[in-house]
Amino acid sequence: MEHLISMLRHLSERRRLSVISMSNCNEYKQKREHLRDISSPTLPPYHPSGPPPPQRRPRKSALNSR
Secondary structure, eight states, X not given: XXXXXXXXXXXXXXXXXXXXXXXXXHHHHHHHHHHHHHHOTTSOOOOTTSXXXXXXXXXXXHHHHO
């Protein structure tokens, strides 16, 4: 039982880094953007013309390497 609980805790910690399935990918991205906007209202919005904020880069590479 304790093993199950620790496994669940581990999964919930890593949930942010992993995409559950390809069909959920777009929804996941929208949710992530939404959460990022809520959690950091002081950051300027992301402009595609300029370089991406440093906060986005490691998260994206972690997603792509999976």
